[in-house]
Amino acid sequence: MDSQFQIIPADQYTIYLGSVFNALNEFISSQYADRKIFILGDSNTLDHCLPVLDFNDVTSLKDAEVLEVEPGEESKSVEVLEVLWKSLIELEIDRKSLVINLGGGMVSDLGGFMAGTIKRGVDFINIPTTLLSMVDASVGGKVGVNLAGWKNQVGIFVHPKAVYVDPVFLETLPKRELIAGTAEVYKHALIYDADYWELVKYELGDVNETNWESILLRSITIKNEVVQSDFKEEGLRKILNFGHTIGHAFESWSHLKQKPLLHGEAVAAGMWCEALLSNKLGLLDDKSLQEILQLLENRFDLVSVNEQDISLLVALMYKDKKNEGSTLNFSLIQEIGKSVFDQVIPENTVVEAIQAYIDR
Numbered sequence: 001m002d003s004q005f006q007i008i009p010a011d012q013y014t015i016y017l018g019s020v021f022n023a024l025n026e027f028i029s030s031q032y033a034d035r036k037i038f039i040l041g042d043s044n045t046l047d048h049c050l051p052v053l054d055f056n057d058v059t060s061l062k063d064a065e066v067l068e069v070e071p072g073e074e075s076k077s078v079e080v081l082e083v084l085w086k087s088l089i090e091l092e093i094d095r096k097s098l099v100i101n102l103g104g105g106m107v108s109d110l111g112g113f114m115a116g117t118i119k120r121g122v123d124f125i126n127i128p129t130t131l132l133s134m135v136d137a138s139v140g141g142k143v144g145v146n147l148a149g150w151k152n153q154v155g156i157f158v159h160p161k162a163v164y165v166d167p168v169f170l171e172t173l174p175k176r177e178l179i180a181g182t183a184e185v186y187k188h189a190l191i192y193d194a195d196y197w198e199l200v201k202y203e204l205g206d207v208n209e210t211n212w213e214s215i216l217l218r219s220i221t222i223k224n225e226v227v228q229s230d231f232k233e234e235g236l237r238k239i240l241n242f243g244h245t246i247g248h249a250f251e252s253w254s255h256l257k258q259k260p261l262l263h264g265e266a267v268a269a270g271m272w273c274e275a276l277l278s279n280k281l282g283l284l285d286d287k288s289l290q291e292i293l294q295l296l297e298n299r300f301d302l303v304s305v306n307e308q309d310i311s312l313l314v315a316l317m318y319k320d321k322k323n324e325g326s327t328l329n330f331s332l333i334q335e336i337g338k339s340v341f342d343q344v345i346p347e348n349t350v351v352e353a354i355q356a357y358i359d360r
């Protein structure tokens, strides 16, 4: 029966996890009866995930207008947003309408910004369909688009009215996307919860066998707790950036080299380097470091880089506005399950870590 779900209370909304379709249907029927409803998805999520809603009798959506964008990061743009805004106005959206973001992080970032700005903001719900968006992008209130090749440069903080997470969507997610999403799960364990690390070490060994509900519950709870304590990222929320300073540089570099990495793949390589940095700074002990590096090697096809790429990678890190002068700013781990932020590290130490990654 479609009634088994968990509730995770967030700031001004609720996250539902499990078999959520009855709850979703009831929420929309009770809160948005006779309102205009819009579903935003990309062509993959509309092909694979919209029929799942239909199959599970989410009848409150039967008259919804469907807005479709191309899959991929290119759709997270001002140009696509303008087309969407115009469509919404032509379809007579009003302040009481509801937007449903059905997709991965691209859709929830784009759709959250679209909903948060049209008519000065209408309600929206996230239904994440990738592992990454379930454990990360759909929760936390950051939405926005890319601008002229720079990631997430235009955006706002805005909460959804609810988030409905059903692992059923992972059944159609390509395996490369699924594995990339596990990087953020490992990150949650490393920065916040040593017991969770023990769980993910074996539970994610074969993603075809994973019990997703236990993983989703712990990861979403961690993300939510961190965000609730520091919504605008002035302090503790920065710990979520572990692996991301170098990871973002790997990601941007891969796009410049025309062999794009998925975000999680870049973060996995970033965590390798930043775990090493944590050890070099005397924070993380040798045994834990070896355990982390070994796991990342085993579970990810870590990207290859050359010595000639180091200067570009470092230059890309300086593009991050948090980094100034000749120092770079990191969130690192003190021990498995415990993190520190605002760690300023000299460039030569960062270069040494990337060199060690290349030489490994």
Ligand SMILES: NC(=O)c1ccc[n+]([C@@H]2O[C@H](COP(=O)([O-])OP(=O)(O)OC[C@H]3O[C@@H](n4cnc5c(N)ncnc54)[C@H](O)[C@@H]3O)[C@@H](O)[C@H]2O)c1
Binding pocket: 042, 043, 044, 045, 048, 049, 071, 072, 073, 076, 103, 104, 105, 106, 107, 109, 129, 130, 131, 132, 133, 136, 137, 138, 139, 140, 141, 142, 143, 152, 169, 170, 171, 172, 173, 174, 177, 263
């Ligand atoms: N706002 C935040 O806090 C936050 C956090 C992390 C990442 N992000 C953003 O999230 C985006 C990446 O999100 P993502 O990794 O989910 O990628 P994505 O949304 O691009 O989805 C990845 C691919 O999977 C397809 N897909 C999605 N669900 C599917 C399903 N159930 N079955 C089959 N195919 C499916 C999509 O069409 C796409 O081709 C980036 O833009 C990143 O900046 C935002």
